[in-house]
Amino acid sequence: MKKLLAITLGILTAIGGFVDIGDIVSTSEAGSRFGLAHTWVLIVGVIGICVYAEMAGRVTVVSTRPVFDLIRERLGPRAALVNLLGSYLITLLTLAAEIGGVALALQLISGAPYLLWVPAVALVLWLALWRVRFETLERIFGLGGLALVILVVGIFWLHPPFDTLRAQTISTSPPPGENWPTYWFLAVALFASAMTPYEVFFFSSGGVEERWTPRDLTLSRINVFLGFPLGGLLAFGFLATSAIVFHPLQVSVDTLGQAVLPAGLAFGQVGLGLIILGVFAATFGAAMETSLSAGYAVAQYFGWSWGKALRPRQAARFHTVVLISILLAVAALLSTIDPIQLTEYMLIFSAVVLPLTYLPILIIANDRGYLGDRVNGPFANTLGVVYLVVVAAAAVAAIPLMVMTGMGG
Template sequence: MKVVFNLALGVMTAIGGFVDIGNIVTSGITGARFGMTLAWAVLLGTVIMVLYGEMAGRVAAVGHRAVFDVVRERLGVRFALVNLLASTVLSLLTLAAEIGGVALVLQLFTGVNYVIWVPLAGAAVWLAIWRLPFPVLETVFGLLGLALLVFAAALVLLPTDWSLLWHEMTHPAVPSGEAWPTWLFYAISLLGACIVPYQVVFFSSGGREEGWSVADMRRARANTLIGFPLGGVLSLAIMAAMVPVLRPDSVDVKHLGQVALPVAQAFGVLGLILTFIGFAACTFAAGAESALSLGYSVSQYFGWSWGKWRRPADAPRFHLVCLAGTIAATAFMLTTIDPITVTIVSVVLGAAAIPLTYLPLLVVANDREYMGRYVNKRWQNGLAMLALLVMVVVSVVTLPLIFATKAGQ
């Protein structure tokens, strides 16, 4: 049991960071529209996240540094400020999307318009950050989010053409009637949903909060090697479940409730309840993560005292940033802007900003002064450089694709 709890940070990072509202929505949209032809984007994003997540955990355990400490030092104060501003905007957009996601789940449960639930969702996220101990936050929401495994179970009962799923996964191609730019736009959306920077900020800072040291290296690696691939499996399961139910009728997924339809068809009301529990856990955990990541990044940049475990009196500016961010994100969602639109925009713009966070992390992971014998191996650097090249290409083409496809229309 102790081993299970030791892996809770990785599971929560997977549930709240990897499988958040962005991943749920993009996996649902792409599965219904393109089948499994974009599964490669999830697999690639998972590999990149494992690679850089392991580095973030290793830097936290060995170098005793969180990601934004590294960013400020390696990029310089002025250039890191650009990264901070980009990270802050993206974290706020993500937080707004997650609060909207929680509200949408409550609407699905109750039938009451999601806007009514937005203030309550925002308040609940803040109270969880402020009052719930880290182990409780990690374990409860991480384990509840595993209810999304119901999508994998649904594939067994649905009229699934396994050979078609495998063929599309192994022979990706643009489906007939679809355009290359739109297909690539959603590929970038999936990548952005998988490797958003706030995940490594939360993971490394959470490791520092839990006091990781060299003795905890195995724990840090196990969290990475189990948590992120688990997130990838859940994402692929959601995508695959769309194919036998929504794709034949060319359903254009516009609402979170539509993503739950395959499970409802397979398991009825019980399946819907499990799905909504999983959605609620994922979006709520991601809201808490993004709010904490906002506080972590700002506080680490300015050198303030930070930490969820610190009382507000001991880290007032950290807690103030988390509170202000939650209030701002809640107010943004009260404008009645569509949470799904906010989600798509946040994951795509997040893809454009990724290299700014991941490059300094790679530099420090190769610094013997910090890392000693735990510096990157040659094979790790080779894979990391290829991944960084992919991220740079994604960063360059993101904005042109947004305009060329009208954000995937």
């Protein structure tokens, strides 16, 4: 039972990575505008994050050290500092978007403006990270996010024309009224949403927090190969139901209220309540991941004491970084920037910096000095190199596509 419950680390990481507020709206927008034409991107993203996280998890389990600590030691402080700055800024933007996402979910429930909820969400987030056990948070929000499975069921409940959906999936061109630059812009955004660096830093550091050892290598892989595909399946629920409901009407989705509407159409008020619960749990879980990941990265780089299990007096600088990150995220939101638009920018910039965070993991996963005979085998290396090319291509294309399409407009 203990091993079974430990799998919730992977579930929380996957749900927080695939189904945060930006991903919900991005997949829903892609579905409403292009039908199921981006299904292949989700599949590529799921495989990619499994490759990425499996290497990071293996590095952590075998060395019993977190990834960022090893990156600094292996690549040197200067190269690791570039990695740190890029990943921290992306994580901070993501944290702001996730807090905004929780506030938007509460707005759907209460009707009160989301900005009124932002300070309260930030306070509850800090108290939860400070006072609630790591395992408890994993299980509550990881399993709570599974309420999003209602959209996967809704795909069949809405009785769609499956022949049309199949044709959209294998289509080789954008539908009428859309263009290739926008198609590829959304493809890059969806791929980046699956491969965000904070997922791997959180997963790696969470394994250290739970005291994984080389004997837990199988557990780490179960977390990866069960959790992340599950997150991809939940994201597909938003993509598919949006394609079923909005694409035939040529209505573009750009709000959270629209993204959750298909659940209400399929199952009424019960479905709407469940999907909002799932969105709340997923976005709050993602907010926990990102705030902790910000502290993990900074503390591990500088060699400070770190860990959620440590009291603030035992890891004062780690907890200070987490608190400051939350406050900076709140300040960004109170500037009235749209949290969904903020996340769309985050996804593009995440694609830009992804090679800086992916390449060091690939290098360490091939270093026998750290992993001994647990280094990448031929198959893992082939996949690792293929995805290095993919993430590099996405990084090169991200900014030009953003400019050409006006953020996908």
